[in-house]
Amino acid sequence: xxxxxxxxxxxxxxxxxxxxxxxxxxxxxxxDLMIYLRHADKGAKVLECxxxxxxxxxxxxxxxxxxxxxxxxxVLDYARSNAVKFGKNITFKELDFFDIEGExxxxxxxxxxxxxxxxxxxxxxxxxxxxxxxxxxPVVFASMPLGEGGGEKRKNEWGIVKYEYDSRDWIxxxxxxxxxxxxxxxxxxxxxxxxxxxxxxIGRKSREKGCLICNESx
Ligand SMILES: C[S@@+](CC[C@H](N)C(=O)[O-])C[C@H]1O[C@@H](n2cnc3c(N)ncnc32)[C@H](O)[C@@H]1O
Numbered sequence: 364x365x366x367x368x369x370x371x372x373x374x375x376x377x378x379x380x381x382x383x384x385x386x387x388x389x390x391x392x393x394x395d396l397m398i399y400l401r402h403a404d405k406g407a408k409v410l411e412c413x414x415x416x417x418x419x420x421x422x423x424x425x426x427x428x429x430x431x432x433x434x435x436x437x438v439l440d441y442a443r444s445n446a447v448k449f450g451k452n453i454t455f456k457e458l459d460f461f462d463i464e465g466e467x468x469x470x471x472x473x474x475x476x477x478x479x480x481x482x483x484x485x486x487x488x489x490x491x492x493x494x495x496x497x498x499x500x501p502v503v504f505a506s507m508p509l510g511e512g513g514g515e516k517r518k519n520e521w522g523i524v525k526y527e528y529d530s531r532d533w534i535x536x537x538x539x540x541x542x543x544x545x546x547x548x549x550x551x552x553x554x555x556x557x558x559x560x561x562x563x564x565i566g567r568k569s570r571e572k573g574c575l576i577c578n579e580s581x
Contacts, residue, residue, distance in 0.1 A: 429452060
């Protein structure tokens with residue numbers, strides 16, 4: 364995933380949290396908290412991948428023991444200062460997603476999580492990144508806005524690449540063959556978000572396959 368994320372967040376005035384932004388991000392996590400808590404105990408060690416300014420990492424730190432990383436040092440500086448004001452149990456690291464196994468080692472976390480990240484990678488790289496996450500933790504939470512479908516590669520004005528995966532692309536193609544324990548889609552929420560969101564919980568193959576909980580709204 365190349366392109367300037369720092370400039371994207373800066374231009375959208377999304378680098379620095381206000382109290383209202385923090386409260387909104389806590390509310391956004393509430394939508395997903397039951398899903399997290401079905402697969403990770405309160406206080407569990409969670410690796411938040413590509414944390415950006417902390418929109419998911421900081422709310423998660425109020426429920427879990429979070430290690431968050433991003434490879435953009437400028438974005439990470441803001442995540443750190445946002446966490447000083449609004450975070451709880453959280454530490455940060457400058458790191459590339461592809462280096463997590465080397466950095467942390469096998470089974471170093473109870474779960475890995477990412478939000479708004481995997482749709483920026485090709486199918487092949489998404490699968491590499493899921494494999495890496497399943498090495499460092501037994502459970503992966505992956506949430507992403509849904510695209511138009513078909514997986515077409517697009518680039519925005521900040522040079523950030525995104526692939527147009529819809530929920531069918533995720534389930535039947537990109538994540539095909541993985542042990543998807545649970546997934547759900549959220550509809551558009553016009554007041555806060557412009558997109559539909561998809562979230563999948565992926566386990567290791569060796570884990571006993573639970574009954575698939577699917578909460579899909581079309
Ligand atoms: C959409 S933002 C993530 C937002 C974040 N999940 C949040 O809740 O605030 C994507 C982030 O991924 C980071 N990123 C992109 N490629 C990366 C990589 N290979 N390794 C680490 N971070 C990466 C970018 O710097 C950017 O901050």
